[in-house]
Amino acid sequence: xxxxxxxxxxxxxxxxxxxxxxxxxxxxxxxxxxxxxxxxxxxxxxxxxxxxxxxxxxxxxxxxxxxxxxxxxxxxxxxxxxxxxxxxxxxxxxxxxxxxxxxxxxxxxxxxxxxxxxxxxxxxxxxxxxxxxxxxxxxxxxxxxxxxxxxxxxxxxxxxxxxxxxxxxxxxxxxxxxxxxxxxxxxxxxxxxxxxxxxxxxxxxxxxxxxxxxxxxxxxxxxxxxxxxxxxxxxxxxxxxxxxxxxxxxxxxxxxxxxxxxxxxxxxxxxxxxxxxxxxxxxxxxxxxxxxxxxxxxxxxxxxxxxxxxxxxxxxxxxxxxxxxxxxxxxxxxxxxxxxxxxxxxxxxxxxxxxxxxxxxxxxxxxxxxxxxxxxxxxxxxxxxxxxxxxxxxxxxxxxxxxxxxxxxxxxxxx
Amino acid sequence: xxxxxxxxxxxxxxxxxxxxxxxxxxxxxxxxxxxxxxxxxxxxxxxxxxxxxxxxxxxxxxxxxxxxxxxxxxxxxxxxxxxxxxxxxxxxxxxxxxxxxxxxxxxxxxxxxxxxxxxxxxxxxxxxxxxxxxxxxxxxxxxxxxxxxxxxxxxxxxxxxxxxxxxxxxxxxxxxxxxxxxxxxxxxxxxxxxxxxxxxxxxxxxxxxxxxxxxxxxxxxxxxxxxxxxxxxxxxxxxxxxxxxxxxxxxxxxxxxxxxxxxxxxxxxxxxxxxxxxxxxxxxxxxxxxxx
Numbered sequence: 001x002x003x004x005x006x007x008x009x010x011x012x013x014x015x016x017x018x019x020x021x022x023x024x025x026x027x028x029x030x031x032x033x034x035x036x037x038x039x040x041x042x043x044x045x046x047x048x049x050x051x052x053x054x055x056x057x058x059x060x061x062x063x064x065x066x067x068x069x070x071x072x073x074x075x076x077x078x079x080x081x082x083x084x085x086x087x088x089x090x091x092x093x094x095x096x097x098x099x100x101x102x103x104x105x106x107x108x109x110x111x112x113x114x115x116x117x118x119x120x121x122x123x124x125x126x127x128x129x130x131x132x133x134x135x136x137x138x139x140x141x142x143x144x145x146x147x148x149x150x151x152x153x154x155x156x157x158x159x160x161x162x163x164x165x166x167x168x169x170x171x172x173x174x175x176x177x178x179x180x181x182x183x184x185x186x187x188x189x190x191x192x193x194x195x196x197x198x199x200x201x202x203x204x205x206x207x208x209x210x211x212x213x214x215x216x217x218x219x220x221x222x223x224x225x226x227x228x229x230x231x232x233x234x235x236x237x238x239x240x241x242x243x244x245x246x247x248x249x250x251x252x253x254x255x256x257x258x259x260x261x262x263x264x265x266x267x268x269x270x271x272x273x274x275x276x277x278x279x280x281x282x283x284x285x286x287x288x289x290x291x292x293x294x295x296x297x298x299x300x301x302x303x304x305x306x307x308x309x310x311x312x313x314x315x316x317x318x319x320x321x322x323x324x325x326x327x328x329x330x331x332x333x334x335x336x337x338x339x340x341x342x343x344x345x346x347x348x349x350x351x352x353x354x355x356x357x358x359x360x361x362x363x364x365x366x367x368x369x370x371x372x373x374x375x376x377x378x379x380x381x382x383x384x385x386x387x388x389x390x391x392x393x394x395x396x397x398x399x400x401x402x403x404x405x406x407x408x409x410x411x412x413x414x415x
Numbered sequence: 416x417x418x419x420x421x422x423x424x425x426x427x428x429x430x431x432x433x434x435x436x437x438x439x440x441x442x443x444x445x446x447x448x449x450x451x452x453x454x455x456x457x458x459x460x461x462x463x464x465x466x467x468x469x470x471x472x473x474x475x476x477x478x479x480x481x482x483x484x485x486x487x488x489x490x491x492x493x494x495x496x497x498x499x500x501x502x503x504x505x506x507x508x509x510x511x512x513x514x515x516x517x518x519x520x521x522x523x524x525x526x527x528x529x530x531x532x533x534x535x536x537x538x539x540x541x542x543x544x545x546x547x548x549x550x551x552x553x554x555x556x557x558x559x560x561x562x563x564x565x566x567x568x569x570x571x572x573x574x575x576x577x578x579x580x581x582x583x584x585x586x587x588x589x590x591x592x593x594x595x596x597x598x599x600x601x602x603x604x605x606x607x608x609x610x611x612x613x614x615x616x617x618x619x620x621x622x623x624x625x626x627x628x629x630x631x632x633x634x635x636x637x638x639x640x641x642x643x644x645x646x647x648x649x650x651x652x653x654x655x656x657x658x659x660x661x662x663x664x665x666x667x668x669x670x671x672x673x674x675x676x677x678x679x680x681x682x683x684x685x686x687x688x689x690x691x692x693x694x695x696x697x698x699x700x701x702x703x704x705x706x707x
Contacts, residue, residue, distance in 0.1 A: 045535060185680060213679040218433075218630070218639050219667075221425040221557075222674030222682070229418050241537045242631045249629065253548050253557050254421075267537075276539030276631065 032078045033069065033341055035060075035330055036098035037323065038109030038119055040086040048111050048319055052133075053081060054312050055320035056108065059327035062361065071335045077327075080104055084115045091115035095122040105343040106131060108326045111319055113139060113187060120147050128343040129350055131326035132376075133319055135265075135289075137191045140375045146347055147376040150329055151322045151365060152289050152383035154192040157265055160383035161287040162199030164397035165234065165262060168408050174259060176205045176234045180227040182220075182247060183238035183264070185212035192238050192264045205234060216242060220250055228256040235260070241267030248273075248280045252414065259411040260285065274391055281388040283409040285396075289318035290365045291386050293395025296403045298366060300359055321364050328362035329353060329370060366401070418675055421554050426671020427664055428557055431564025432625060434663020436640050437647035438570055438656060439618030444645075445654035446578075446591035447611045449499065452518040454644065455637025456525035457616045461487055461623025462632040463529060469540045469627070476540055476627035477562075483620030491616025494521060495609045503608070522637070529634035538632040545628040563625040570621060571660040578656060587611045591654065650690055652703020661701060 037056050039049040060077045068074040080102040082094030091110050098104045099122070106129045110116040113136035123130040124144045132139060132149040135157060140149055152160070169176050179200050183193035190212055197207045208230035213223055224247070227235065235258040237247055244267035251257075262285040267273055269288055274281040292315040295302025305315050316324065333349040334341060355362050355370040362370060368380040385397035389409055395402045436458060443451045464486060465479040498521070502513050547558035578584035589597040590607045598604045630636070647666055651658030666686060673682040693701070 043530075043535075047534065047536075211678055214683070216635070216639050217679060218643070219425075219429045219670070220679070221429065222422050222671050223679055225418050225421050225425070226675055242633060245537065245539060245631050249546060252546055254555055272537050272539075276537065276541065278541055 031073065031075045033072070033075050033334065034078045034080055034102060034104045035327070036080045036082060036095070036102060036104035036107040036109075038082040038084050038091055038094050038098070038107060038115070039111050039323070040115070041081070041083040043086040045086045045111065048317070049083070051312070051314070051317055051320040052111065052323040055308075055316060055324040056327050058308065058311070059324045059331075059361070063328070063331045069331065069334045069341075071337070072341055075334075075341070077331065082107075082109070084110050084112075084119070086112060086115065088112075088115050088118045091119040092122045095119040096126075099123065099126045099128050104128070105341060105346050106330050108133070108323055108330075110134060120144065123147075126343070127347070129330075129347045131330060133322040133326065135192075136187050138187065140377050144376060148329075148350055148372055149376055150325060150367075150370050150372075150378045150381065152381040153377065154188065154264075155195045156381050157287040157289065157383040158192050158195030159199055160385055160397065161236070161262060161264060161285070162196060162203060164285065164287075164385035165200075165260060166203045167397065167399070168410055169260075172408070172410050174233075174410070176259065178208045178230055178232045179205045179234040179236060180209040180211075180230055180232040180258075181207055181236045181238070182209075182211050182213060182223060182227065184215040184240065184243055186215055188266070189215070189238045193236075196236055196238075196264060200234070200236075208232060213243070215240065217246070220246055221254065224250045224254045224256055228254055232256075233259045234262065236262045236264060237268070238264035239267050241270050241272055244268045244273055245276045248277045248284075252280055257412065257414040261412040261414075262286065265289075269386065269393060274388055279413075279415045282390070283387065283412040283414075285385055285387045286393075287383050287385055289383055290316065290321040291318075291384050291393060291395045292316065293386065293393070293403065293406075294366060294384065294401050296395070297401045298358060301364060301366070304361070304364065316364070325362055325364050328360070328364070329355070332360070332362055417553065419672065422671040422675040423668050424554055424556065424671075425560075426667040426669070426674075428560035428564050428667070429671070430664040430667020431567040432560060432622070432663075433640070433643055433647055433667055434660045435563060435567040435570060435622045435625060436619070437644040437651070437659040437663050438567070438574060439615045439622060440641075440644045441615075441648045441651070441654065441656065441659040442574070442618065443612055443615035444648055445652075445659075446587050447608055448591060449608075449612065450515045450518065451612075451615065452515065452641075453494075453522040453525060454615070454619070455639075455641030456522040456529075457487060457491070457619040457637070458623055458626075458640060459529060459632075459634060459637040460490070460525060461619045461621075462627055462630075462636060463533065463538075463623075464620070465624050465627040466538050466540055466632045469542070470538070475542060476624045477544075479624045479627070480620045483623060484617045485620075487620045488613045488617035491613035492609050494616075495612035496605075499612070500605055500608060526634050526637070533634060535634065540627045540632070542628050557629070559625070559629040566621065566625055567660060567663070570618065571656050574656040583610065588654065646687070646690055650693065650700055652700030655700070655702040658700055658702035665701075 039052040041049040064076045068076045082098050084091030108131045110119045113134035116134035120130040124146050129146045135154045181193050183189035265287050269286045292305050336349040337345045386393040440454045461483045464483040465476040468474040468479045549556040586602050590604045647662040651662030669686050673685045
């Protein structure tokens with residue numbers, strides 16, 4: 001008797017459970033689309049990794065709040081994070097983990113070109129799209145099919161700098177006859193300096209010195225003495241922060257005062273450069289992949305940046321803006337995916353990307369168009385040129401985006 | 416010609432700074448034969464002390480040794496007494512491998528603690544002397560580096576006198592030559608090791624103060640100078656204070672001059688090539704004493 005009651009009891013509970021399960025809404029997990037991001041969340045470049053994470057979180061929140069991926073029934077995006085620690089091997093294993101364990105269908109990464117190189121190779125092996133941030137040339141010349149770089153690479157940034165210099169020297173009526181380029185001897189420094197050299201020589205400036213010096217040198221006086229001997233009108237440096245400071249100070253000490261002091265990017269746009277170099281920073285021109293000054297001519301960008309400042313206390317940076325852009329590009333592609341949202345289907349949709357509307361959030365970094373060529377590069381990627389003026393970075397080039405009231409500081413004032 | 420002189424002069428000046436760092440290493444490496452991989456990290460600690468004293472209290476870096484020297488002396492003493500000595504007590508050989516590994520571990524700990532607390536930002540001390548220069552016969556002399564050179568000369572002389580004229584200094588050299596015999600002669604070798612390590616660390620307080628006005632402070636700054644310091648110690652002769660000073664100046668001048676005619680990286684190759692040649696001819700270094 002008791003046994004039969006127990007069986008009925010179990011049966012009732014089982015029936016009730018099944019009924020509740022059947023009546024419950026379908027499991028949310030099946031609808032979510034998981035994407036991954038790899039960046040240096042710890043280690044010496046942790047500041048960048050953290051800001052990149054903030055940007056992706058912000059983008060994904062906005063995408064989901066706007067209704068998710070409408071073509072997939074309002075599916076929401078979810079992010080899985082990988083910490084590269086700034087190291088190539090760690091970045092590669094994290095990418096593998098995101099793909100195999102977290103089952104992401106795309107990865108955004110990785111800030112350092114030296115990490116992007118092996119990590120994107122892992123994504124390629126697994127046929128998972130890799131949305132890149134990292135400017136080195138070599139990233140896009142490997143014949144990869146799953147590699148996408150929407151942003152300006154070294155060639156584009158170098159061209160922006162040399163174009164800006166040519167423009168302003170024309171406007172001020174200055175002829176820059178000789179130039180000295182000093183770049184650190186890492187992959188980035190070596191590749192960007194070569195592009196700068198060809199850009200300058202095309203514009204009629206002779207590059208009398210191109211030196212690749214060891215990154216983090218204790219002393220660079222000899223190189224500056226050599227550069228000074230060429231009597232350069234233009235000095236271009238491609239350095240990370242420490243060396244940029246050392247060079248600026250040594251130039252001042254050795255009385256090397258060019259008409260124009262420019263930088264290919266890197267350390268010279270960081271606030272610590274201005275803090276450390278003080279009056280020596282005034283007038284330094286730098287190429288960047290993004291600047292908050294763009295908000296002047298594109299109002300929604302100013303609003304978006306203000307939103308970012310309110311939430312995180314700082315503006316977007318060129319790298320975090322790129323991560324944000326990459327997340328939105330993935331969302332755009334997901335809307336066009338044929339069939340189920342697999343990595344392969346996403347890749348096919350990404351290949352067909354064509355975004356031209358400047359008000360789309362993928363255009364946080366404004367280009368004429370976001371599309372990808374066979375190598376995964378964006379032929380319309382552009383870079384911008386800023387200048388330190390009174391302790392602030394002012395966007396000067398392209399002039400169509402700059403504040404018309406902004407004036408170039410020319411020549412380099414060098415106290 | 417003018418460039419050659421300028422290159423040589425600037426090299427001579429920075430060589431003074433290299434020599435100062437090498438002196439600190441030489442006190443440890445050259446006397447008690449501990450290969451101190453943490454020497455660069457101790458320099459980094461000294462630079463951060465100088466930086467924070469300036470950033471928080473406006474104290475000029477040249478005054479910071481008042482704090483950094485005793486602080487690093489104490490740190491070095493404790494490291495030797497609590498970490499290295501127990502290790503050395505277990506090993507009977509004179510140049511134990513595990514001490515090297517321990518100092519390497521210490522370096523990693525110090526570097527990463529600095530990263531944790533101070534982040535990877537490059538910090539710069541901005542004081543007027545940082546950009547000051549003197550002019551002489553059309554050549555430019557960097558004032559902060561000149562200060563470094565003079566400080567190095569003074570420190571080298573004082574150390575030389577210390578090691579040759581004082582009992583403590585001679586005791587350190589004795590322990591370095593033969594620890595067991597020194598102990599038999601009544602020298603407390605444990606205390607001597609502590610003092611030697613502490614002294615080598617404390618000297619980084621002076622070097623850090625010298626560097627702060629013209630070089631950036633960063634958790635990885637130690638590694639920039641430390642390899643050169645090792646080369647200089649061996650070049651000048653282990654245990655020889657004038658040797659380290661001379662070695663530093665020679666390295667600086669070679670770098671400064673060769674760097675004018677080649678890329679900076681090639682200058683390093685030339686420098687190290689010459690160093691290796693020297694060791695073939697004179698393995699004990701320029702001013703070192705031949706060991707039997």
